[in-house]
Amino acid sequence: MDRAPPRGAPRDAVGQRWLTVFAFQAALSVAASVIHLAVSPSRRHPNLGVPPAFLLGLHLPLSCAATGLLALAFLISASPHPGQSPVPKVALAASLFASAGALCVAAAASLVPKDAGWAAVAGLGFRGAVLGVVFAAHYFGRGRWLLQFPVVQRPMFYGLKMGLLPSIKRALKMSLQVFLLSLVLILILPRQFRMGGSIGSQIITQIAIFIVTTGVSFCWEISHHFVQVVHTRRCSFTPPQSSAAAETNPTDYILETLELSNPRSLMQYLAFQDLCAVSECNIEPWRRGAFFEESGETYKRIVTACLKPLEDFTSKIAEALEGFTSERPELLLQQSKLYGAFSDSQKISDN
DSSP states (O other): OEEOOOTTOSSOHHHHHHHHHHHHHHHHHHHHHHHHHHHSOOOOBTTTTBOHHHHHHTHHHHHHHHHHHHHHHHHHHOBSOOSOOOHHHHHHHHHHHHHHHHHHHHTTGGGSOTTOOHHHHHHHHHHHHHHHHHHHHHHHHTTTTBOOOOSSOOOHHHHHHHTHHHHHHHHHHHHHHHHHHHHHHTTTSOGGGSOOSOHHHHHHHHHHHHHHHHHHHHHHHHHHHHHHHHHTSOEEOSOOTTSHHHHHOTTHHHHHHHHHSOTTSHHHHHHHHHHHHHHHSTTOHHHHHHHTOTTOHHHHHHHHHHHHHHHHHHHHHHHHHTTOOOOHHHHHHHHHHHHHHHHOHHHHHHO
């Protein structure tokens, strides 16, 4: 469980979690670069005009740049609110995924045949861009950008471990799709963008590319799972129990968050999650007792804050059912409104 920082802190709890995500992705990039340096052949490429050490050393900076693009794509797209994301935001995130994929796969430039030129490296980057586009299609098409809060809170390491096997399965499936699609699309490009050499060397190169795309896909899948694990952990909206603020206003911070934060923001979802945990579980009785202080003002503010999502929910249902008709065009519109009302079930269930 994380603790929300006091008011006036330069970074809020959500910002600290994004720093954790970026550090995790950077660690994955460094580990991938170390593995690449250990297994990649150190051979000369006369047509590239650069020493072998340059190609091998290119992997780390390109991987770090791709890490930044991937983290930015997750940052602008991940949200606990199920509302449809704006088209410009989706397009920007998809372009970031494609750019990150191009950098990740092109970083393995040392795998191209000896007689290949920079056009073959560009073709490698093109296949990485295909990987990014396919990942974006799965990410947005299946609603994987939505932060799903688990019913049972588990330690971070255990939650991450639970996502290893599903991430491996999804990475293999997506890599196979990308490999077949990129083989077809590469035929559209001029001949110099393809991998040359003998049939045996081409087969070995294609196997190496498939292994690289599988590794990149796994890193992305486990990073996405880590985003889910980190951002859905419970955050305690209270000062430390031994501080003076805990004695005077222990509920002030959570009430301000519930009342003043954006209804679509992650901070408000975390505040409702914390309120639900304190109310249902006997883990912090001193905080539950503060909700029922003698004047009753705190309890009234909590009830008012909890009723806002329910009032929005009922108003959307009433709007959808108003003037109900059996005509097909209007019926589809009413069904979409009802679906939108029931889609935000995470906050409603907390209340």
